[in-house]
Amino acid sequence: MFEIRMGEQGEIIMTGRLDAAQCDKALQFMDGVPAPRVVDLAGLDYVSSAGLGVRLKSQKRGMASGQGLRLVNANKHIRDIFKYAGFDRIFEIVPAGS
Amino acid sequence: MHPEATASVGLRAEALLQILEVTRRLAAPFELAEVLAEIGEAARSVLRGERATVWLFEPEQGALVLTGGPPGVPPIRANLSQGVLGLTARSRQVINVPDCKREPLFDPAVDLDVDNDVRCMLSVPLIERAQLVGVLQVVDSEQGAFSTEDERVAETLAAQCVVFIQRERMSRSLAQAEKLDREIKLAREIQMSTLPSEMPQLAEYDMAGQFCPADETGGDTFDLVPLDERRLFLLLGDASGHGIGPALSATQMTGMLRVALRLGADLDAIFAQVNNQLVEDLPEEHFVTAFFGVLDTDTHRVDYHAAGQGPLLHFQAATGACRWLSPTTFPLGFMKFPGIDPPHRIELAPGDILGLITDGVFECENPAGTMFGTAGVEQVLRTRHEGSMSDLLARLLQAVHVFADGHPQGDDITIVLLARRGETAGRTTIQRYFPRSLESLEGIFRFVGDFISARSLDAELHMPVCFIIEELFTNFMKYNAESTHDISLSLGHTPEQLTVRITAFDVDSFDVTHAPTVDTTKPLSERQAGGLGLHLVQQMADTLQYEYAERRSTITFTKALEAG
Incomplete structure (x- = not known):
């Protein structure tokens, strides 16, 4: 199961598993949000490389408008993947609990 | 004039x-x-x-x-x-x-x-x-x-x-024919509704079953009922004749079986009771051929009674030979059994296949009057026994169709296939097929999770292993979209490492270990999403190997296990 929605502070909240089957859902949602700033990953268990593609696209869009994406509450697995992908140099990644 | x-x-x-x-x-x-x-x-x-x-x-x-x-x-x-x-x-x-x-x-x-x-x-x-x-x-x-x-x-x-x-x-x-058509259609729907809607999942086993009705209603049925975590009840039946009657007899038998299983009856008792009931219920000239069997996935034995149902197929992987087994007794519904002989037994070695096939397959005729026979089945098995059972089943049906060459299907066709998987003895390796669809990802995720928890392996492995598998699986889907074969996924481990093997059939070669990857140090504006996944796979797997032979692509990767 993968869920994506807007939080009360205008942050985007993702929960569940973001695999290749769920990317269209995520992309559609992200495209419909005017200027995403913060993505809360506290409830996200898993992200695949296709899921990374979603972030990359959002980030390019955000940077074009002068705003980067902040990923908060990422678990270890997700942080590792972002690190392997070199995304830690592009996104501001805040681990869970800080 | x-x-x-x-x-x-x-x-x-x-x-x-x-x-x-x-x-x-x-x-x-x-x-x-x-x-x-x-x-x-x-x-x-x-x-x-x-x-x-x-x-x-x-x-x-x-x-x-x-x-x-x-x-x-x-x-x-x-x-x-x-x-x-x-x-x-x-x-x-x-x-x-x-x-x-x-x-x-x-x-x-x-x-x-x-x-x-x-x-x-x-x-x-x-x-x-x-x-x-x-x-x-x-x-x-x-x-x-x-x-x-x-x-x-x-x-x-x-x-x-x-x-x-x-x-x-x-x-x-016309009105009578229409009424009869409606009734036959209804009988068909009832008959179809008693068939299993999905295949049971059992460790180390792959199975597939399908019922293909002829134009007229016939009396085929099958059922696969898990008894507990390790045992599975297998039923295949073929009621004689055409029309609504046989469809109802077949449906009745499935119903009786389900009730008996719920009451906890054993194989012999169910077999005898169902026969006795059919003797009372069926018109004199009618009978039902049937296979009643129980698979034990611990011992890999199938104990069975085959009442007029045969030949039964036992494909033996070690020799590549097909053994055809005869019925063990006369069809159901003739007379009460004087006493029940002990069930017969088939032992399934790794790679072996048990095939339950109704005579609609063997007796399928081409325009020249030749029958498909056991030879037709063997020919398909020779080249397809290593694939998934759903694939083998589809190939068999296709072969029957091609053989018939437009000759109308005279009888219902039902095929149930059960294969024992596992390349090594014991339970260190399990294998399963997944259809080429993104919808398979959830099942794969669960399959890996179950394997890791059942063997008390490091739970931290779950995410990275799934990440790699998803990447390889979706790559197989993307680069060989024309292949219709399911993709095989096998998981095994030793105390030192976890080994994952993923195989795609009937595909062109695509070596992931030499695929171009991305430079992750490049600024974002110069980077594309493509290639990133394979780069990550190379980063995350401890070893990664690619083999290509006989239009099969196999990727094997390992992750080290912590000692202890």
């Missing part, structure tokens, strides 16, 4: 108008009795006779039948040798009898002379497309005898009547 065309020339206008009026009236009723009554009345009035009767010809009995008497009076039957009536039918000519008393052929019993007072008669055959439909008889003309013009009027009228009789008969048989 058409009879109407000749007859209508020179008819008196009054008679023509009356015939047209009859035609108009006959267009309305649909009940045969009404049609016949209308024809009789029309003939009487147009020909100005005293009475008129319409006999219908029944070709199966070679007899003429008169219905439409008072209620409760059975129809009168006459054979074609009797009276003027019989002569009319045999000669297919209009017979005008001016004086019945002097006509030696006249037979009061069939020529409707109940009170022995008939004076004259006009007897007219009802013919359509050279086939006798019936005979119209009119007696006692107002004018003393029927004229030659009356003969022609009668012929014209008869031609009209035949059309309506045939229309009524046709619409009746």
Whole structure:
């Protein structure tokens, strides 16, 4: 199961598993949000490389408008993947609990 | 020339108008009795006779039948040798009898002379497309005898009547056929609804089952019922005959089995009880061939009874040979078993396949009259036994279809295939097939999770292993989209490492270990999403190997396990 929605502070909240089957859902949602700033990953268990593609696209869009994406509450697995992908140099990644 | 065309020339206008009026009236009723009554009345009035009767010809009995008497009076039957009536039918000519008393052929019993007072008669055959439909008889003309013009009027009228009789008969048989079609369709739906909607999942086993109905309802069925975590009940049945009956017998058997299993009955008891019940319920000439078996995934044994059901297929991977097993006893529903022999047993080695196949496959005929037979099955198995069972099943059905070469499917076809997987003995390796669809990802995720938790491996491995598998799986989907084979995923481990093998069949070579990857140090504006996944796979896997042979791509990767 993968869920994506807007939080009360205008942050985007993702929960569940973001695999290749769920990317269209995520992309559609992200495209419909005017200027995403913060993505809360506290409830996200898993992200695949296709899921990374979603972030990359959002980030390019955000940077074009002068705003980067902040990923908060990422678990270890997700942080590792972002690190392997070199995304830690592009996104501001805040681990869970800080 | 058409009879109407000749007859209508020179008819008196009054008679023509009356015939047209009859035609108009006959267009309305649909009940045969009404049609016949209308024809009789029309003939009487147009020909100005005293009475008129319409006999219908029944070709199966070679007899003429008169219905439409008072209620409760059975129809009168006459054979074609009797009276003027019989002569009319045999000669297919209009017979005008001016004086019945002097006509030696006249037979009061069939020529409707109940009170022995008939004076004259006009007897007219009802013919359509050279086939006798019936005979119209009119007696006692107002004018003393029927004229030659009356003969022609009668012929014209008869031609009209035949059309309506045939229309009524046709619409009746159509309505019956439609009703039967609806009932058969309903029986089909009931029959289909008792089949398993999805295959049970059992560690180390891959299975597939399918029922392909023939045009007419037949009596095939199958069921796969997990008894507990390690045992599976297998049923395959084929009720004799065609029509709704066999479908119901098959459905009944599935129902009995489910109830018996719920009550905790064992294989022998179920087999005996189902037989005894069928003996009581089935009509005498009917029977059901059936396979009742229980697979134990711990011992890899299938204990079974095969009542007239065979040959059963046991493909032995070690030798590549097919063993064909005979039924163990006579079909169900004949008579009660005097006593039950112990079940027979099949031992499944890794790679072995058990095939339950109804005779619709073996007896499938091509236009030359040759049967598909066990040889046809063996030929498909030779090249396809390593693939998934759903793939093998599809190949078998395809082979049967190609073999039949347009010859219609005469019988239901049902195939249940069960394969024992695992390349090494014991439980260190498990394998499963997944369809080429993103929807498989959730199942893969669970499959990996179950493997890791069942073997108490490091739970931290779950995410990275799934990440790598998802990447490889979706790559197989993307780069060989034309392949229809399921993708095989096997998981194994030693104390030191976890080994994952993923295989795609019937594909071109695509070496992931040499795929171009991305430079992750590049600025974002210069980076694309593509290639990133394979780069990550190379980063995350401890070892990564690619093999390509016989149009099979196999990728094997390992992750080290923490000691302890």
